Amino acid sequence: MSKQQPVILYVEDEARSRKVMQLIAAGMGISQLILFEDSSDFAARVQALDPQPDVIFLDIHVAPHNGFEMLAMLRQMPRFDTTPVVAVTASVMNEEIQQLGRAGFNGCLAKPIDMDSFPDTVARILTGEAVWRIIG
Numbered sequence: 001m002s003k004q005q006p007v008i009l010y011v012e013d014e015a016r017s018r019k020v021m022q023l024i025a026a027g028m029g030i031s032q033l034i035l036f037e038d039s040s041d042f043a044a045r046v047q048a049l050d051p052q053p054d055v056i057f058l059d060i061h062v063a064p065h066n067g068f069e070m071l072a073m074l075r076q077m078p079r080f081d082t083t084p085v086v087a088v089t090a091s092v093m094n095e096e097i098q099q100l101g102r103a104g105f106n107g108c109l110a111k112p113i114d115m116d117s118f119p120d121t122v123a124r125i126l127t128g129e130a131v132w133r134i135i136g
Contacts, residue, residue, distance in 0.1 A: 006126055007032040009046070009053035011039055011070060012088065013062045020113055021057075028119050039065035043073045052079060055125050057109070060089040060100075068103050075104060084125045088113065092134040107131040 008030060012018050018035050025033040034049060036042070039062050046056075056074065060067035067087050074080040087100045090111040100108050107130045109121065114133070121131050 005030045005032065006054040006122065007034070007051050008055055008057065008122070009034045009036070009049065010057045010059075010088075011036040011042070011062060011067075012057075012059045013038050014059070017059070017088075017111060017113070020115070024113065024115050024118050027115070028122070038062060039070055042070050043077070046074065046080070047077065053083065055122065056080070056083055056085045057088050058085060058105075060087050060096075061091070067105075068099075071103055071105060084128075086125060086131070097132070097134055101132075108134055110134050 005028070008025065010018070010021050010033065012021065012035065022033060032051065034053065036045060042065050058067040058070050071085055074083065074085055084106040087105045087108040088111060089096065089108065092110045097108060107125060110133060117133070121133060124131050
């Protein structure tokens with residue numbers, strides 16, 4: 001049996017960014033794209049997901065819990081302690097990128113997400129590679 005397409009969770013409060021992700025996922029043949037429009041009740045909502053995401057993309061500047069807080073919650077859950085978690089942000093200042101690495105993110109993608117390179121990026125992340133694509 002061949003490996004199914006990955007299950008992706010994307011937490012993003014900006015409608016345009018969610019739409020871009022939906023278009024990219026559809027183009028990749030990914031039918032399991034889960035979108036959270038905010039981070040309210042994040043821990044309970046992510047624990048309830050079935051199937052479990054193979055990779056999680058977190059917008060850093062989302063409310064009420066920012067990306068750093070959501071990452072900390074995920075790493076406290078045995079189900080998600082090894083799941084790749086990638087930051088997605090429009091602010092790619094050096095200092096923030098260093099903070100993301102120290103916090104334990106598995107990578108960072110600059111907004112807007114590059115539609116052409118995203119399929120390869122996801123494949124690399126799923127093999128355990130840290131991908132820091134911070135040039136928009």
